[in-house]
Amino acid sequence: xxxxxxxxxxxxxxxxxxxxxxxxxxxxxxxxxxxxxxxxxxxxxxxxxxxxxxxxxxxxxxxxxxxxxxxxxxxxxxxxxxxxxxxx
Numbered sequence: 128x129x130x131x132x133x134x135x136x137x138x139x140x141x142x143x144x145x146x147x148x149x150x151x152x153x154x155x156x157x158x159x160x161x162x163x164x165x166x167x168x169x170x171x172x173x174x175x176x177x178x179x180x181x182x183x184x185x186x187x188x189x190x191x192x193x194x195x196x197x198x199x200x201x202x203x204x205x206x207x208x209x210x211x212x213x214x215x
Contacts, residue, residue, distance in 0.1 A: 164210065167191050170203040179204070 163181035165188040170176055179195070182188040188206045195204050 164208055166207050166209045167195070168205050168207055169195075170205060181209075 162183050165182045165185050167179045167182070167188050168176050169179055180188070180191055182191065185206065185208075192204045192206055195202070
């Protein structure tokens with residue numbers, strides 16, 4: 128656990144003030160986010176979109192889209208490769 132730079136009784140300002148900071152968890156979360164490049168996106172009217180799920184393998188994303196299309200036949204779902212905020 129990483130202790131805040133504030134005095135022992137104070138909390139860091141912001142939404143996560145009550146959540147203890149753990150550098151291991153922060154590293155694992157960012158690394159895990161970098162692994163999931165395939166995103167299932169639902170297309171909405173007026174050029175809007177909603178990311179439904181992210182996957183490591185394209186075949187997993189395709190299978191998820193097949194299931195979604197059976198459950199919600201009127202919606203449009205696509206699989207996209209998302210690099211995120213990486214610099215190329």
